[in-house]
Amino acid sequence: MSTTCHACAIDAYSTAIASIAYDTDYAITECRTVRVGIGDFSGPNGDRAAQRIASLFRKQKIENLALSIQTPRFFPLDTASSRNISNESFDTHCRAEASFLLNKPGEYMHEHIPYTARVEEEPVRKHLLFYYPSDVLEEVCRKLRAFYPISNRSHYLKPMILSIAATCQPFILLELEHEYLTFSAGSNGELEYFNFWQLSHGSDAEYFALRELASDQKHRNYPVYITGNLAADKSLSARISNAAGTSFHPFSLVELFAMQRNVRSSCNSPVELKALSAALVNLYEQHPS
Numbered sequence: 001m002s003t004t005c006h007a008c009a010i011d012a013y014s015t016a017i018a019s020i021a022y023d024t025d026y027a028i029t030e031c032r033t034v035r036v037g038i039g040d041f042s043g044p045n046g047d048r049a050a051q052r053i054a055s056l057f058r059k060q061k062i063e064n065l066a067l068s069i070q071t072p073r074f075f076p077l078d079t080a081s082s083r084n085i086s087n088e089s090f091d092t093h094c095r096a097e098a099s100f101l102l103n104k105p106g107e108y109m110h111e112h113i114p115y116t117a118r119v120e121e122e123p124v125r126k127h128l129l130f131y132y133p134s135d136v137l138e139e140v141c142r143k144l145r146a147f148y149p150i151s152n153r154s155h156y157l158k159p160m161i162l163s164i165a166a167t168c169q170p171f172i173l174l175e176l177e178h179e180y181l182t183f184s185a186g187s188n189g190e191l192e193y194f195n196f197w198q199l200s201h202g203s204d205a206e207y208f209a210l211r212e213l214a215s216d217q218k219h220r221n222y223p224v225y226i227t228g229n230l231a232a233d234k235s236l237s238a239r240i241s242n243a244a245g246t247s248f249h250p251f252s253l254v255e256l257f258a259m260q261r262n263v264r265s266s267c268n269s270p271v272e273l274k275a276l277s278a279a280l281v282n283l284y285e286q287h288p289s
Contacts, residue, residue: 004029005283006062008053009156009274010140011070011229013037017056018267018275020259022283027260031267031276032056038069041140050143057148064151068159068278069140074132075108076157076182076196077101078115080124098131109134111158116190128194130155152282156274157182160227163277165189166284167256170222174212174248176205176230176237183212185219193219205230206240213244227251229270253280 002023009016014037019030034056040049057065081093094112098105108131115126132155141150161184164171170187178199185193193216197208213224224241226248231237241248252268253276254261261267267276 003283003286005066005279005286006030006057006060006064007066007068007275007277007279007282008144009068009070009271009278010036010038010041011156011271011274012039012072014271015053016269016271016275017053018272018279019060020276020279020283022286025260026257026280026283027262028254028267028276029262030057030060031261031263031265031272033265033269033271038072038136038140041143046139046143047146050140050146053144054147062148065144065148066159066278066282067137067141067144067150067153068156068274069137069153070156070274071132071136074130074155074157075101076194077129077131078126078194079112079129080126083117083123083125094129097129102131105131107134108132109137109155111155113158113161113191116186116188116192128191130157154278156277159277159281160274161186161191161194163253163280163284164225164251164256165191166281170219172213172216172219172222172224173251174209174224174226174228174231176209176226176228176233178202178230181205181208181212181228183209183216185216185222187222202230202236206236206243209240210243213240213246223247223249225249225251227270227273231270253277 004021006019016033021027036049094110111130112127165186168189173184175182181197183195
């Protein structure tokens, strides 16, 4: 029996909607982008932005929608907690961590991805935390819920990292954005390493990307997948690749999961990849095989 998951991803300047169906293989049944950014949801025109996105799904019967957003700012943090900690206690732990990191911690939401355990018997487990403004996500959810129930919502990095980890193959995911750079590495379905660099100038991306690729000896032989709006600068990507002495592969869920494409889009733009990641992770939770 085929199952379909629908997702919506919103970044600074655009929104992508995606649908992935699964029977014995993955098939993309919807993938479209419109020029509606996260800022368009605030103010008097916010309802109009939600209506425009809802119209893209008008022909489909959607029982739930996975929402993924790229907030204007976010703060990653590594933390460690007891392996046997309850969900409620872990949430309290994350909020306590926020009070040391943020000036107004009550205005932020958090999510986490566990790092791979070095030894299964270790009493503690490391986690990657993401803190991001709650008002941005709540505003978007409030407007979209007028059209569709939202099954889950997240900062876009979580499903993006989890989607490439789901291949269970070694990976380095290098994300180049105009304001920041993220560097993720993992294997066997788990995250092993993460780093984040805030960028003041475009030239910083080249410096910090090379710094990470040169210093991270543990994952030196892992294939490097590149994505992000700044990754569209082919000359920049080529300079980093040549200087690092390693080949870059475009981050493509279509290729990684041998997906069928029943759409015209290549499904490889940064915002489309965010939407596909959200849909895939939601679907993968239902069909992990």
